[in-house]
Structures are given as structure tokens and as C-alpha cells.
Amino acid sequence: MEFEPKIVAFVCNWCTYAGADLTGTSRIKYSNDVKIIRFPCTGRIDFMYLLKAFAEGADGIIVSGCHPNDCHYTSGNFHARRRWMVFEGLLNFIGIDSRRIVFSWISAAEGAKWAELVNKTVKSIQELGPYTQYQKVAGTFKKEVTNG
Amino acid sequence: MDKLQKFVFDILTSKEVTLVIGYENGSANKPRPAFIREPSDSERLVFNEKCVLNLTVYLGTHCTNNPGKVAIFATLPALCSILQLASEHQIQTADLLVIYCKSNDEFEVFDDINKIEELVCKEEVVIDSKNSVLIETISKLSVEERFEYWTEQFSKCIKCYACRAACPLCYCTRCTVEINQPQWVHSPSHALGNFEWHIMRAMHMAGRCLNCDACANACPVDIPLNLLTKYMIRDIKEKFGEYTFSVNKGNLLSTFKPDDKETLIR
Amino acid sequence: MDIEKYVILKPSVDAILKSLLASGKTIVAPVRKKDAVCFEKIDENSTVADDFVQTKLSLKSFAFPRYEKLFGFNKSQKNVTVNDFDFKQIPEIYLWGTKPCDASGFLALNAIFNWDFKDAIYNARQEKLTIITFSCFQSDENCFCTSVGGGPGGTAGSDILFTKVGDEKYIAEVISEKGSRIREQFSEFFLPTEAELKKEQYLAKIDQLLDKEIIKERLENFFESEIWKKQSERCLGCGACAYVCPACGCFDIQDEKSANQGSRIRCWDSCGFSQFTVHASGHNPRASQSQRWRQRLSHKFSIMPERLNVVGCTGCGRCSRACPVDMNLLEHLTSIMKMNHDG
Numbered sequence: 001m002e003f004e005p006k007i008v009a010f011v012c013n014w015c016t017y018a019g020a021d022l023t024g025t026s027r028i029k030y031s032n033d034v035k036i037i038r039f040p041c042t043g044r045i046d047f048m049y050l051l052k053a054f055a056e057g058a059d060g061i062i063v064s065g066c067h068p069n070d071c072h073y074t075s076g077n078f079h080a081r082r083r084w085m086v087f088e089g090l091l092n093f094i095g096i097d098s099r100r101i102v103f104s105w106i107s108a109a110e111g112a113k114w115a116e117l118v119n120k121t122v123k124s125i126q127e128l129g130p131y132t133q134y135q136k137v138a139g140t141f142k143k144e145v146t147n148g
Numbered sequence: 149m150d151k152l153q154k155f156v157f158d159i160l161t162s163k164e165v166t167l168v169i170g171y172e173n174g175s176a177n178k179p180r181p182a183f184i185r186e187p188s189d190s191e192r193l194v195f196n197e198k199c200v201l202n203l204t205v206y207l208g209t210h211c212t213n214n215p216g217k218v219a220i221f222a223t224l225p226a227l228c229s230i231l232q233l234a235s236e237h238q239i240q241t242a243d244l245l246v247i248y249c250k251s252n253d254e255f256e257v258f259d260d261i262n263k264i265e266e267l268v269c270k271e272e273v274v275i276d277s278k279n280s281v282l283i284e285t286i287s288k289l290s291v292e293e294r295f296e297y298w299t300e301q302f303s304k305c306i307k308c309y310a311c312r313a314a315c316p317l318c319y320c321t322r323c324t325v326e327i328n329q330p331q332w333v334h335s336p337s338h339a340l341g342n343f344e345w346h347i348m349r350a351m352h353m354a355g356r357c358l359n360c361d362a363c364a365n366a367c368p369v370d371i372p373l374n375l376l377t378k379y380m381i382r383d384i385k386e387k388f389g390e391y392t393f394s395v396n397k398g399n400l401l402s403t404f405k406p407d408d409k410e411t412l413i414r
Numbered sequence: 415m416d417i418e419k420y421v422i423l424k425p426s427v428d429a430i431l432k433s434l435l436a437s438g439k440t441i442v443a444p445v446r447k448k449d450a451v452c453f454e455k456i457d458e459n460s461t462v463a464d465d466f467v468q469t470k471l472s473l474k475s476f477a478f479p480r481y482e483k484l485f486g487f488n489k490s491q492k493n494v495t496v497n498d499f500d501f502k503q504i505p506e507i508y509l510w511g512t513k514p515c516d517a518s519g520f521l522a523l524n525a526i527f528n529w530d531f532k533d534a535i536y537n538a539r540q541e542k543l544t545i546i547t548f549s550c551f552q553s554d555e556n557c558f559c560t561s562v563g564g565g566p567g568g569t570a571g572s573d574i575l576f577t578k579v580g581d582e583k584y585i586a587e588v589i590s591e592k593g594s595r596i597r598e599q600f601s602e603f604f605l606p607t608e609a610e611l612k613k614e615q616y617l618a619k620i621d622q623l624l625d626k627e628i629i630k631e632r633l634e635n636f637f638e639s640e641i642w643k644k645q646s647e648r649c650l651g652c653g654a655c656a657y658v659c660p661a662c663g664c665f666d667i668q669d670e671k672s673a674n675q676g677s678r679i680r681c682w683d684s685c686g687f688s689q690f691t692v693h694a695s696g697h698n699p700r701a702s703q704s705q706r707w708r709q710r711l712s713h714k715f716s717i718m719p720e721r722l723n724v725v726g727c728t729g730c731g732r733c734s735r736a737c738p739v740d741m742n743l744l745e746h747l748t749s750i751m752k753m754n755h756d757g
Contacts, residue, residue: 047347047351048332048333048344048348051343051344051347055340055344056672056673068406069406075404078404078405078406078408079401079402079404081404081408081410081413082400082401082403082404082408083401084410084412084413085387085408085410085412086351086354086355086380086383086384086387086400086401087351088412089379089380089383089384089387090347090350090351090354090376090379090380090383091347092291092294093283093286093287093294093376093379093380093383094294094295094298094343094346094347094376095289095291095292095293095294095295095296095297095298096291096295097291098412102414103412103413103414104413104414105413105414117414133292133295134295137299137339137340137343138339138340174740174742175555175556175734175740175742175745176555178740180648180739180740181647181648181739182648183647183648201738201739205650206648209703210647306471306480306653306657306658306682307480307653307657307681307682308652308653308654308656308657308684309652309653309687310650310652310653310654310736310738312652313650313651313652313738314650314652314738321688322689326687326689331668331669331670334668334670335666335668335681336480336481336666336668336670336679336681337480337481337681337682338481362738365738366650366652366654366738368470368654368657368658368736368738369470369471370449370450
């Protein structure tokens with residue numbers, strides 16, 4: 001049986017979430033391996049949420065919001081863009097595989113793009129496999145004790 | 149009394165300043181911070197190549213309650229931190245006299261922050277060769293090997309927060325790890341707690357890090373923390389074209405350009 | 415029990431270690447790694463380091479770990495099950511190559527964890543430790559064990575103490591029941607004591623620089639003194655000194671949860687942190703670093719001796735070595751001693 005990855009999607013309410021809605025109403029089929037978390041804006045997405053998602057068992061993450069210049073709050077996605085540029089570099093240096101995080105701009109009209117993104121991400125995470133390396137580290141606090 | 153000590157003696161006697169934050173010789177002749185208020189105590193002050201601790205970490209706490217001006221010994225990274233702290237409204241530069249110590253008997257005095265900025269702008273923020281080589285070596289490992297390397301380094305971490313305490317830019321009176329409604333970052337020193345702490349701190353330093361090595365020097369278990377922040381300095385330089393300090397420039401992550409270029413967002 | 419003295423040859427000491435390892439016992443000993451020496455689990459291929467002054471971290475983590483799970487909880491529908499601490503999983507550990515100042519640290523921790531409430535988990539871990547100490551023949555300027563009632567050949571807290579006398583011989587002092595068990599197991603190695611061997615000749619020379627009774631008395635009178643602000647001006651308020659200290663036992667309790675299950679975890683805490691004494695109301699009785707520094711010294715050198723009959727310090731010097739800004743404890747205590755009675 002093929003590995004069904006757990007993917008968490010952090011999306012903005014005004015564009016990507018609405019876009020995902022459109023995907024549904026358009027009856028476009030896409031993988032159900034993704035769990036969507038709705039934020040008012042990508043600018044609100046703290047980088048720690050991504051780490052927490054990995055710690056809780058996510059194998060892959062999608063972060064998506066409005067295209068630049070289309071942010072409902074004018075500039076939230078510009079701040080998010082800078083944050084992700086910096087975060088991605090740090091994650092790679094520390095050894096947290098940033099190929100497991102997919103960043104995207106998807107507008108409320110791009111229902112097909114949402115489906116395509118999810119399907120593509122599921123496929124790439126299937127190829128990368130479950131994220132056991134981080135989950136092992138995350139599970140250490142559930143063990144009994146450490147000495148040292 | 150050498151030139152530096154004489155200068156301090158004079159400014160304290162004339163009451164131009166009431167407190168001088170400098171270095172003195174401590175145990176085993178290693179320099180440590182000194183807080184001089186009496187002119188006669190100026191004899192305790194030293195400056196040499198071992199004086200690398202960033203004294204601006206004391207500016208917040210010691211300046212606010214000090215009656216009168218404060219003078220502070222500064223190395224080049226400390227000049228950067230004064231600019232950064234001023235841009236973040238953490239210090240009142242009108243009450244600050246900065247003694248830029250270049251060597252044992254060469255120093256320059258600034259009381260105008262714009263002059264400090266002029267000087268800092270001429271110096272590029274450069275990662276030293278030893279750490280550059282280390283960063284290159286780590287970057288060449290595979291992703292899994294890098295994670296193993298940092299897992300091993302962070303296994304030594306005891307969460308003492310000496311890195312936070314020594315960093316002049318970690319000045320939050322209630323740090324994110326001290327927020328417990330909910331407990332956002334795990335505080336015990338297990339692997340997950342250590343990763344989250346160090347990643348979070350590195351991100352909070354993004355674009356602000358002074359390249360002063362205070363964090364790595366303070367760490368009692370010798371984790372090369374400065375590799376994380378130095379890597380980010382290099383990465384930010386590549387992605388945004390520059391890494392500078394200024395009183396008027398906003399922080400990297402609290403500003404943006406509509407045409408920031410990236411290749412990671414589809 | 416009274417301390418029993420023996421002589422033991424170096425090959426016999428090595429044989430004891432080899433035999434314990436071969437029988438599957440968990441042995442923790444000092445091992446050199448690059449520039450530093452640290453205590454870790456060894457096997458028959460490890461080289462035990464014996465020519466160092468002190469490790470960075472103390473041995474307290476073997477009875478009082480950096481973090482430990484006190485119990486787990488699981489909620490399903492309306493039922494909550496608690497998975498209590500499993501005392502059976504506590505390993506038996508031999509601490510080999512301990513220094514006298516590490517061993518005496520356990521006495522301070524024993525007092526802290528038993529003074530009003532007997533901490534079952536700490537006690538269970540401590541009981542499973544056998545502490546085999548080697549006297550110090552070298553020290554550095556940060557050591558001051560002799561000033562707090564200890565010494566480079568101190569027996570307090572150890573089960574057996576070996577003192578090297580020359581290249582091939584040790585004096586062995588069997589101090590406790592656990593030590594006796596080892597002596598009985600390896601009785602052929604423990605030879606009759608030689609009266610002419612004077613242990614003191616082979617120990618590091620550490621002058622006693624402080625009088626702990628005078629310090630205690632000064633601290634009792636110095637609550638309002640200016641010295642606290644002066645001494646603590648450079649203190650950054652990190653937890654390095656508390657975490658490396660063998661006698662510091664302060665801890666935090668954290669509940670770490672994930673969905674419907676979680677653990678209650680005890681982990682190290684430091685009285686130097688600014689939020690250490692924050693009340694639920696928001697009031698902080700020790701809001702300044704000088705108040706926190708005053709508490710740290712008073713706790714160790716006045717309150718603990720007064721109430722628990724043990725000094726909260728072993729003179730190991732780790733705090734001074736670890737401190738990023740050289741808060742040298744020996745120096746601070748010396749200043750306090752030099753001040754006159756009223757502060």
C-alpha cells in the first residue's frame with residue numbers, strides 16, 4: 001500500500017482558502033491527504049507553526065496566499081515572502097529538508113491550481129517518504145529520561 | 149595611566165559622564181565587564197584583543213536608571229549594535245558617549261550617532277575565514293547529515309539561555325520561551341525543545357545579528373551557535389544584496405520591497 | 415559505618431573497572447572529547463581520562479536529570495488514564511572517576527529533595543548510583559573545596575574513594591554499604607592498609623581561603639547591603655551557573671501535550687532567570703538581578719546551612735568557569751568576608 005503522506009496546508013482566508021472552495025464547487029478531484037488550516041493572511045503565519053506541524057507528524061507542508069499586490073491586507077504577503085526566503089535558508093542549513101515545504105500564491109479564482117498544487121505536493125512527499133528523521137527527534141520528549 | 153584610562157578619568161572628574169562601561173582584567177587575566185563611576189577606578193580599565201564581549205548588552209538596563217550620561221567601550225560589532233538598538237528605539241543616544249576602541253592605545257570618541265553610522269557603513273560585515281570554512285563544510289553535507297550534525301550539537305544544549313543573555317539584541321523582558329499561556333516553545337532541554345529554541349532565536353536575529361560571536365562565546369558547552377547566525381548573514385547578503393546597519397533603516401523582516409526576488413514561491 | 419582503609423594496586427583498580435564492564439554494568443566515566451572532558455557511558459574500548467581538573471557539567475544529572483517524565487496521561491472520550499512513573503526502569507549506574515566535589519554535591523541535593531517531602535523519584539535514582547571517586551592531585555585557581563568543608567581527598571558523598579599514591583598504588587577508603595559490597599566482590603584486591611602512607615601528601619594543594627561560618631554570619635546581616643548591586647552589575651541573568659552546579663536542584667514542571675496525550679515533565683530551572691519568581695498575579699518579588707544574586711548566595715551559604723545543615727556549594731568552581739562574564743564565586747565570597755560586620 002502506498003505511503004499516504006500527512007500534509008498540512010497553512011492558507012490565507014481571502015485567496016487560497018476561497019480558491020480551495022472553488023476547487024470543491026467545481027468538482028475537481030484532488031488528494032485528501034491534506035489538512036487545511038485557515039489564516040486571515042499569510043503574514044500571520046509564524047514560522048514556528050511549520051516546525052510544530054513537523055513535530056506533530058506532518059510529512060509535508062503547504063503555505064499559500066494571495067499573489068503579491070493582491071493581499072487583502074495590502075502588504076501581509078510581502079512580509080510573508082521575506083520571512084519564507086530567510087526561513088528556507090535557515091532550515092536547509094540546519095538539515096530540515098525544505099523540499100518538504102511548498103510555498104505558493106493561489107488566488108480565489110485558481111481552483112484548478114489548488115488541486116494541481118496539492119496533487120503535485122502529495123507526489124513529491126511520497127517520493128521523499130515519511131519525515132521520520134524529524135519525528136524521531138520530536139518524539140524524544142515522550143521518552144522517559146535523559147542523562148547528561 | 150594610559151591614554152584610555154586618562155580619558156575616562158577626565159570625563160568622570162568633569163562629570164561629563166557618570167558611568168563608564170568598559171573592560172577590566174578578571175580571573176586568569178581574562179577581560180570582563182567593568183562599571184566605573186569613581187575617577188580613581190579608571191585605572192582598572194583595559195583594552196586588548198581579548199576584549200570581545202559586546203558590552204552594549206548592558207545599555208538597556210544600566211542606562212535607563214543612570215543619572216547622567218553613560219560612556220561605553222565599543223568594538224566594531226558593538227558600534228553596529230548601538231545603531232541597531234537605536235533603530236529599534238531601545239536606547240537614547242543623546243545620553244550616550246561611545247568610545248570606539250581600535251587597539252590598546254588607539255580610540256575614537258563619538259557622541260553623534262550619525263558619525264557612528266558613517267563609520268560603520270564603510271566597514272563590510274564579513275564572515276571570518278575559519279567560520280566560513282566550517283559553514284562551507286556543513287553546507288556540503290547531505291540534508292540528513294546536516295540534521296545529524298545539528299542534532300549532535302544541540303544534544304549538548306542545557307537550555308541555560310546564556311546565548312540569549314549575552315546577545316545585546318535579545319532584550320525582551322519576557323522572552324518567547326517564557327510565554328506559558330500556552331507554552332509556545334518547549335523549555336526542557338530535549339532535542340525538540342533545543343531545535344525549536346535555536347531555530348527561533350536565529351530567525352529573531354535575521355537581519356539584526358551583529359556578527360559579534362557573543363552567543364557562541366557565552367555558551368558553557370561550546371556549541372558553535374554563531375554558525376547559524378553567520379550562515380544567515382551570508383544567506384541574507386546573497387538574497388537581498390546587502391547587510392548593513394543604520395539608525396533609520398527598518399528591520400529586514402518588518403519591511404519589504406514589492407520586488408523582492410525569490411525562486412521558492414510558485 | 416566507619417571508613418575502612420585499604421591499599422590497592424593500580425592493575426587491581428583497572429581490573430575492577432574491566433570486570434564491572436564485562437558483567438554488563440552501566441559505567442559512566444570521564445572521557446576526553448577534543449578540548450574538553452565529559453562524563454559519559456563507557457565500554458571496554460573507552461579510555462578513561464584521569465589528568466583533568468574538572469568537567470564542564472556536573473554529575474547531578476544521574477540523579478536529577480536535565481529533564482524527566484514524571485508521568486504520562488492519555489484521554490480517550492471521557493476517560494483519562496495516568497501512566498505513573500515506572501521505578502523499575504531506573505538503571506543501576508556506577509559513576510567511576512568522580513571528583514570529591516561532585517560526590518559531595520549529592521549530599522546537598524539529598525537534603526534539598528528530602529527536607530520536607532521525600533522525592534521518591536530522585537531518591538530512587540540516587541539509590542541506584544554507586545559513586546566511585548578518585549582524589550584530586552591537581553586543581554586550578556577556581557577550585558575552593560577546602561573553603562566549604564570539603565577537600566581534594568574528601569570522602570563525603572562517595573561510596574569508595576581511591577587516592578593515587580605513586581605510580582602503581584592507591585589508598586582505598588570504603589565509606590558506605592555500597593562501597594562494602596564492591597570490596598566484598600573484589601576482596602582479593604583490597605590489601606591491608608599501610609600506616610606510613612599519608613594521603614594528604616598526594617593530594618592537590620588547595621589553600622583554605624574562606625571561613626564558611628563567617629560568610630554565613632555576614633550573609634545574615636547583609637540583606638540591605640549595597641554589595642549585592644555592586645557584585646551583580648555584570649551578571650547577565652542566564653542559567654549557566656545553576657545548571658553546571660552539582661548542588662543546585664531547582665526545577666520547573668511542564669506539561670507537554672499532543673492531541674489527547676501528554677507528559678508531565680520536570681526540568682532544570684535557575685534562580686538567575688528574571689521570571690523565576692513571577693507570581694500568577696504578575697508580581698515579582700525578585701525583580702532585579704541584585705535581588706536574585708543576593709538570594710543565590712544566601713541560599714547556598716546561609717539558608718541551607720541553617721535549615722538543612724549542609725552548605726549548598728562544593729567549591730568545584732564550575733560556576734566561575736562557565737560564567738560568560740566572570741562572576742567568580744570565590745572572589746565574591748572573599749569580598750563579603752573582607753567587609754566588616756555591618757555590610
